[in-house]
Amino acid sequence: MALSAGCARCVCALLLAGLAQGLDITSTTPSSIEKASNGNVKLDCEFTLAPEDSGPLDIEWSLLASDNQKEDKVIILYSGDRAYEDYYDAMKGRVHFNSADPKNGDASINLTNLKSTDTGTYQCKVKKAPGIKSRKILLTVMVKPSKPRCYVEGSSEVGKDFVLKCQSAEGTNPMEYTWERLTDNKLLPANAELDRVSGTMKVKNASASTSGTYRCTAKNRVGTEQCVVQFTVVPPPNTAGVIAGAIIGVLLALLLVAIILFCCCRARNKKKYEKETSYEIREDVPPPKSRMSTARSYIAGSQHSSVGSLSPSNMHEYGKSQYDKIPTDEFERPPSHAPVPPPAKVAGPNLSRMGGVPVMIPAQHRDGSIV
Structure with a gap:
């Protein structure tokens, strides 16, 4: 009995060992790969089958989600002796199986024209019932430095x-x-x-x-x-020369401003002086007298000198004759050059005989006006 139990255990162990040697992934490449953008990379996934793996062969590559809340993305698939390479839009045309017939034991894929968004963990899963195996590879797509x-x-x-x-x-x-x-x-x-x-x-x-x-x-x-x-390192500038030049420039600018202000003030004062001179009235020159005023002064003087020698009896004739006579020759000349004729001297007895009354004749200015 003890021998029979030992033989049974050996048979079970052999059976388990045979099952363990079924479907297996044999790739030994590193599970972490770094590649430059715009380059290409091969993700290895080679496998072997056992005689008992008699089911249909399915190969599935997927990009695992970094967040557990998101779903994994299947990027390429082999099933029913057919490859589905345009399964993932983000990698459409850039992912292919390395072998034309993956069922021969090569499930590796090639990624071309890598992008930084291709960075992630990729999983290769091979299924051939009853065997199932998988392998994970971390791909880091790095961007090389741009020209600094x-x-x-x-x-x-x-x-x-x-x-x-x-x-x-x-x-x-x-x-x-x-x-x-x-x-x-x-x-x-x-x-x-x-x-x-x-x-x-x-x-x-x-x-x-x-x-x-x-x-x-x-x-x-x-x-x-x-x-x-x-x-290139250069010597320091001539600070003293720069300062002197700046001072000279400032002084010249101030001088120019002063000259402009002086000319403006002078022109303004000259214009103001000419304006005031045009309206100035000179007080040292007396205004000229008109001929009419001179004639009137002469008539008035003659009347005053003649009234005293007239009597009521000849007043009527005097008014008719004296006011109609206006001397013309004497008043054609300026008053300053017209001599005033001296009054006629009549003796007192003659004046009384003529019936006149002696009167005082007022003195006259040489221009004809009464003082």
Whole structure:
């Protein structure tokens, strides 16, 4: 009995060993792959079958979701002796089986024109009842550095500090930047401070020997790119000359402004003076007298001198004769040149005999007006 029980156990072990040697995936390539974008990659999935694996062969490649709440995406499928390569729109035309007949034991696939969005975990599942096997591969699609931009920040004068900067717009981290000198002894300045992560090189107290051509290299695990910059240290400017020139320029500007203001004020005062002079009335020259006023003064003087010698008896004749006579020759000349005729001297006895009354004749100004 004990022998029979031992034989039964051996038979069971042999049966289990035979089942264990059924469908199996034999690929030994690394389960983690890094590739550059725009490149190609092969995801290995080779398998072997056992005689007892008699069911239909199904091969399924899927992109596993990074979030448990999302569904896995089937990217390519082999079933019923037929390949379905355009199963996933995001990889349409870019994923193919490596073998024209995957049932011969090669379920590997090729991905072409890789994109950064292709990064993820891929699973190969081979099913041939009763055997089922699967394998996972982590693919990381890295973007190689784009051509970096090299430039200088800071002063280029002797004794000043400056910074050389290098930066790539694209590239998958980790990124590393290195600087090297291409001229002279190809050694970086002794006081240079490098930052390989940010891509900067600080140089303090620059000297003439710091001048030269520098090259920066941006690098990650899938590629490198470079840029070149030329830097020249110049002597400091003549500060005294610059200050003197600035002062002279300011003084000339102020002088020009002063001249303009002086000319404007002078022109304004001249215009104001001419305007006031045109309306000025001179008081030292008496206004000219008209002929009519002179004639009237003469008539008035004659009347005053004649009234006293008239009597009531001859008043009527005097009024008719005296007011009709106006001397013309005397008043054609200006009053200042017309001599006033002296009054006729009549003796007292004669005046009384004529019936007149002696009167006082008022003195007359030489221009004919009564004083």
